[in-house]
Amino acid sequence: DAGVTQSPTHLIKTRGQQVTLRCSPKSGHDTVSWYQQALGQGPQFIFQYYEEEERQRGNFPDRFSGHQFPNYSSELNVNALLLGDSALYLCASSTWVGGYGYTFGSGTRLTVV
Amino acid sequence: DAKTTQPTSMDCAEGRAANLPCNHSTISGNEYVYWYRQIHSQGPQYIIHGLKNNETNEMASLIITEDRKSSTLILPHATLRDTAVYYCIVRPLFQGAQKLVFGQGTRLTINP
Numbered sequence: 001d002a003g004v005t006q007s008p009t010h011l012i013k014t015r016g017q018q019v020t021l022r023c024s025p026k027s028g029h030d031t032v033s034w035y036q037q038a039l040g041q042g043p044q045f046i047f048q049y050y051e052e053e054e055r056q057r058g059n060f061p062d063r064f065s066g067h068q069f070p071n072y073s074s075e076l077n078v079n080a081l082l083l084g085d086s087a088l089y090l091c092a093s094s095t096w097v098g099g100y101g102y103t104f105g106s107g108t109r110l111t112v113v
Numbered sequence: 114d115a116k117t118t119q120p121t122s123m124d125c126a127e128g129r130a131a132n133l134p135c136n137h138s139t140i141s142g143n144e145y146v147y148w149y150r151q152i153h154s155q156g157p158q159y160i161i162h163g164l165k166n167n168e169t170n171e172m173a174s175l176i177i178t179e180d181r182k183s184s185t186l187i188l189p190h191a192t193l194r195d196t197a198v199y200y201c202i203v204r205p206l207f208q209g210a211q212k213l214v215f216g217q218g219t220r221l222t223i224n225p
Contacts (some may be wrong), residue, residue: 004156023179032200033212033213035213035215041217042198042215042216042217042218043157043213043215045212045214050214056212069209090156092213101147101159101162102157102159102213104156104157104158105156106154106155107155107156
């Protein structure tokens with residue numbers, strides 16, 4: 001049973017560019033959350049999607065947007081990239097009702113130069 | 114902001130028990146204590162959770178004080194592969210819109 005799959009694993013972008021990161025949740029999970037983890041810090045919550053709608057959002061600017069598809073997979077888009085957006089981006093899946101644990105992917109390492 | 118306080122780092126000898134403390138003095142009655150760990154360059158991994166009773170699974174044991182203001186994660190026989198950052202998190206059991214709020218965690222180093 002596949003866990004959470006994220007792509008790509010690594011990415012290098014230039015300031016001002018746009019990037020799209022992808023996530024396939026664990027089988028049976030219907031909720032996807034995205035986290036940003038800067039070097040040496042704990043993951044910070046970006047937003048969460050359920051039933052193709054953004055349900056909760058952390059303290060991130062509108063440059064960060066997302067989407068969830070009918071098959072529960074999700075995308076994270078970041079526009080007008082800044083050097084400070086360089087981080088590990090983690091996707092976590094879970095079930096909206098019941099359940100107790102999040103399953104995280106291995107993340108996408110984004111470097112902005 | 115994270116609702117938990119953990120030591121920044123700890124060391125433990127291989128084969129010994131690793132005891133990781135966590136303070137959550139403002140925990141609410143409906144909040145559980147969760148532990149996750151993050152091995153270098155990987156995503157966080159769920160370890161265990163509990164409400165007020167001690168819990169044990171194949172990975173670890175969780176001891177929660179009677180007043181629920183603190184807890185200890187115990188890795189009974191630590192191995193080198195247990196070297197990781199360990200996060201203690203409090204949140205309600207059911208998912209819904211509840212996010213995980215990570216603090217800085219405890220960097221546990223297992224020494225040979």
